[in-house]
Amino acid sequence: MAACSVEALLAKAEQEEAEKLKSISVQKELDLEFDIGNLLACDKNRIDLREFREQKKEDFLRSLARDNTQLLINEIWKQPTERVQEAIVVKLPDPATPLPREKPPPKAKPPTKWEQFAKLKGIQKKKKTNLVWDETAKEWKRRWGYKRAKDDTKEWLIEVPETADPNEDQFAKRVKAKTERVAKNEYNRLKNIARAQKGKVPVMGLATSTQQSKEELSLAVSVAKTSTASAGRFQDRLPKEKAPKNMGKKRKFEPLIGDFSNERHKQLELLKLMDGKKPKLDITKAVNKQMREEDREEAAAKYKKRAGKKGRKGGNMSGKGKGKGGKGGKGKGGKAGGGGGGGGGKRRGKPGKH
Amino acid sequence: GKQGNIGEREMNRRSKRFLESRAPKLIEDVKTAMIMKGGNTSQTVTQALKDIVSSNITRPFEDSTSLEFFSKKTDSSLFLFGSHNKKRDHMPNDVCVTVSFVLFAGRLFDFHVLDMIELGIEKYVSLSDVKASKCPEGTKPMLVFAGEAFDTDNEHKRLKSLLLDFFRGPTVSAVRLAGLEHVLHFTALDGKIYMRSYRSLLKKSGCRTPRIELEEIGPSCDLVLRRTHLASDDLYKLAHRQPKALKAKKKKNISHDAFGTKFGRVHMQKQDLSKLRTRKMKGLRKRKGNVVAEEQDGQAPKVAKEAEHTE
Numbered sequence: 001m002a003a004c005s006v007e008a009l010l011a012k013a014e015q016e017e018a019e020k021l022k023s024i025s026v027q028k029e030l031d032l033e034f035d036i037g038n039l040l041a042c043d044k045n046r047i048d049l050r051e052f053r054e055q056k057k058e059d060f061l062r063s064l065a066r067d068n069t070q071l072l073i074n075e076i077w078k079q080p081t082e083r084v085q086e087a088i089v090v091k092l093p094d095p096a097t098p099l100p101r102e103k104p105p106p107k108a109k110p111p112t113k114w115e116q117f118a119k120l121k122g123i124q125k126k127k128k129t130n131l132v133w134d135e136t137a138k139e140w141k142r143r144w145g146y147k148r149a150k151d152d153t154k155e156w157l158i159e160v161p162e163t164a165d166p167n168e169d170q171f172a173k174r175v176k177a178k179t180e181r182v183a184k185n186e187y188n189r190l191k192n193i194a195r196a197q198k199g200k201v202p203v204m205g206l207a208t209s210t211q212q213s214k215e216e217l218s219l220a221v222s223v224a225k226t227s228t229a230s231a232g233r234f235q236d237r238l239p240k241e242k243a244p245k246n247m248g249k250k251r252k253f254e255p256l257i258g259d260f261s262n263e264r265h266k267q268l269e270l271l272k273l274m275d276g277k278k279p280k281l282d283i284t285k286a287v288n289k290q291m292r293e294e295d296r297e298e299a300a301a302k303y304k305k306r307a308g309k310k311g312r313k314g315g316n317m318s319g320k321g322k323g324k325g326g327k328g329g330k331g332k333g334g335k336a337g338g339g340g341g342g343g344g345g346k347r348r349g350k351p352g353k354h
Numbered sequence: 355g356k357q358g359n360i361g362e363r364e365m366n367r368r369s370k371r372f373l374e375s376r377a378p379k380l381i382e383d384v385k386t387a388m389i390m391k392g393g394n395t396s397q398t399v400t401q402a403l404k405d406i407v408s409s410n411i412t413r414p415f416e417d418s419t420s421l422e423f424f425s426k427k428t429d430s431s432l433f434l435f436g437s438h439n440k441k442r443d444h445m446p447n448d449v450c451v452t453v454s455f456v457l458f459a460g461r462l463f464d465f466h467v468l469d470m471i472e473l474g475i476e477k478y479v480s481l482s483d484v485k486a487s488k489c490p491e492g493t494k495p496m497l498v499f500a501g502e503a504f505d506t507d508n509e510h511k512r513l514k515s516l517l518l519d520f521f522r523g524p525t526v527s528a529v530r531l532a533g534l535e536h537v538l539h540f541t542a543l544d545g546k547i548y549m550r551s552y553r554s555l556l557k558k559s560g561c562r563t564p565r566i567e568l569e570e571i572g573p574s575c576d577l578v579l580r581r582t583h584l585a586s587d588d589l590y591k592l593a594h595r596q597p598k599a600l601k602a603k604k605k606k607n608i609s610h611d612a613f614g615t616k617f618g619r620v621h622m623q624k625q626d627l628s629k630l631r632t633r634k635m636k637g638l639r640k641r642k643g644n645v646v647a648e649e650q651d652g653q654a655p656k657v658a659k660e661a662e663h664t665e
Contacts, residue, residue, distance in 0.1 A: 020560035038522050039529075042514075043500040047543050061550055062568055065539040068498045069554055070566045076534065077563040089528045099519055100593035102385055102431040103378040103464050189363070 024074060026067045034075045037095030041072040112192040376429050380597050384524040385461070387432035388424055422465050431462045432520055457577070461519055463593040468585045471513055474578040476546065481572035488571050489536040489553055494523040496534060496554070501542030509582050510542055532556075537568065547577045 033042040043064075052060050081090045111119065118125075131140040134149040141149040158170040212220070222244060226232035237243070254262070273280065364370040421433060435458040455478070460470035481488070497518065503510040521538055534554065541548040553571045556564035585593070609617045 023559040023565045039496040041498045044505045066568045087530045091528045105597035106378040
């Protein structure tokens with residue numbers, strides 16, 4: 001008796017289960033392919049055209065859609081769930097269908113000059129705070145940018161350092177230093193880009209890689225030769241290549257206490273020159289030179305007036321000053337000069353159109 | 355790099371952010387689509403376009419200048435172009451004019467056209483025509499593709515991939531169960547592709563998984579696949595190339611056997627097996643006072659040892 005009832009119970013339980021599952025089970029010849037990450041289901045089963053034409057189209061499509069959606073939902077419900085705030089959420093796996101990208105994947109950039117150096121020395125990037133405490137204003141201010149903590153452009157008083165010329169404009173000096181720094185930075189940035197793109201960085205003055213003249217090529221050769229650890233002193237030469245002149249010291253000075261007769265001779269010559277009636281200075285030559293300089297200055301001033309608003313800069317440089325300024329620019333901030341030249345060069349292009 | 359054109363420089367954080375958003379990325383954002391109208395489009399086509407891609411549109415353009423230019427401007431990689439085609443068939447006694455609405459759907463890779471498919475719209479039912487409560491905008495739809503063609507025919511396969519790109523929405527790690535409302539069903543049958551949009555109602559079923567009932571919402575259209583301009587296999591493969599960084603790193607030294615037991619290898623230094631002690635021999639352990647006591651009293655330690663042994 002007991003056995004019968006147990007069997008009956010089990011049968012009844014099975015039937016109930018089947019009933020429950022009937023509502024969500026769908027019979028299909030081929031199983032569907034699922035990509036849960038994309039909430040996608042693909043039904044590859046053949047669709048009976050006759051059935052489709054017999055029934056009302058929309059009803060047929062709708063029942064097909066219902067079956068497929070049921071299978072998709074069944075699959076989604078198999079995924080793990082969790083509770084987020086008030087809603088129950090199902091965790092989706094990664095999308096499985098490969099889809100084409102929008103853009104090609106980013107290429108690894110070669111490291112910049114600084115990055116290479118930092119890697120070599122083991123320098124880590126230190127994350128700096130956005131705000132700095134400003135004592136004078138007694139509040140937190142930005143480290144850089146608008147209304148920054150230590151803004152030296154806003155200073156109304158600059159002490160003239162003891163070593164400086166009292167007539168020098170310290171404010172202008174600051175502004176000039178800033179523009180030089182900006183130009184240098186820009187130049188270095190462009191160099192980094194050039195290095196990243198081509199892998200070759202042109203040296204100042206040897207930028208062109210297209211048709212080079214004999215002089216440019218020989219200059220390039222001499223620069224390459226001297227760019228060694230011993231400044232080219234032990235470089236081998238080609239069989240017919242001539243020995244380079246102007247090696248070593250550029251000026252030779254007599255020793256202090258040496259040849260007495262030579263020294264005496266030199267001093268007497270000097271006295272003779274000073275006594276003589278003939279002027280050392282060739283006046284015509286000097287006047288011509290001065291006139292040429294003045295003409296050049298005028299032309300430059302006219303040109304600058306046409307090109308830019310800052311014509312004052314050209315005017316400041318007198319004949320002798322130009323030589324000094326030019327040399328100083330080249331020596332000290334060769335890069336800044338180059339950057340400034342590059343920037344000026346860019347500007348110069350525009351008036352050429354007129 | 356930081357620049358699009360060589361020498362272009364971002365002046366502040368805002369421009370840098372803009373350039374970075376346009377640059378190629380490891381993991382890409384969701385694709386945006388641009389919808390465009392041809393010269394003589396009618397209201398129907400415009401409506402169709404707006405309905406189909408309601409959540410993804412950037413801006414509809416009026417003229418059909420370079421597709422790629424617009425793609426660069428709006429940073430979109432999908433496009434939908436609708437137009438009106440008037441065909442004049444000259445019959446012996448008659449001149450028929452057939453007007454068809456044509457949709458060009460396509461995608462771009464690196465601002466060049468990858469795939470472009472021309473679809474003729476045979477029947478169109480817009481959102482406003484169907485009277486039913488709509489799904490909220492922005493829900494990630496469930497997508498179903500039915501029909502053998504989507505698996506066997508090359509052009510249909512590409513179309514399936516394209517439609518998937520268009521409609522799938524952003525990739526999310528989890529989705530609200532109650533929010534699985536929108537279903538888009540594509541059926542490839544009889545030379546046509548039937549697109550239907552349903553709202554799914556989750557009914558009680560007696561077990562955990564609900565029973566689905568569908569309610570048709572708009573829009574719906576019957577499409578005919580016409581001309582296609584598909585990418586070559588090489589270009590298609592190139593577009594799928596993923597950066598190495600995204601490849602899942604396989605954990606080494608883990609293996610499983612048939613039963614699911616996890617195995618790993620432990621590497622030991624060389625051991626002197628002669629000095630290995632496998633069993634504990636308490637008696638062999640050296641004790642501090644042992645040596646001295648043995649000389650004094652021979653008996654006592656022995657006794658102590660024995661006592662220990664029996665313990």
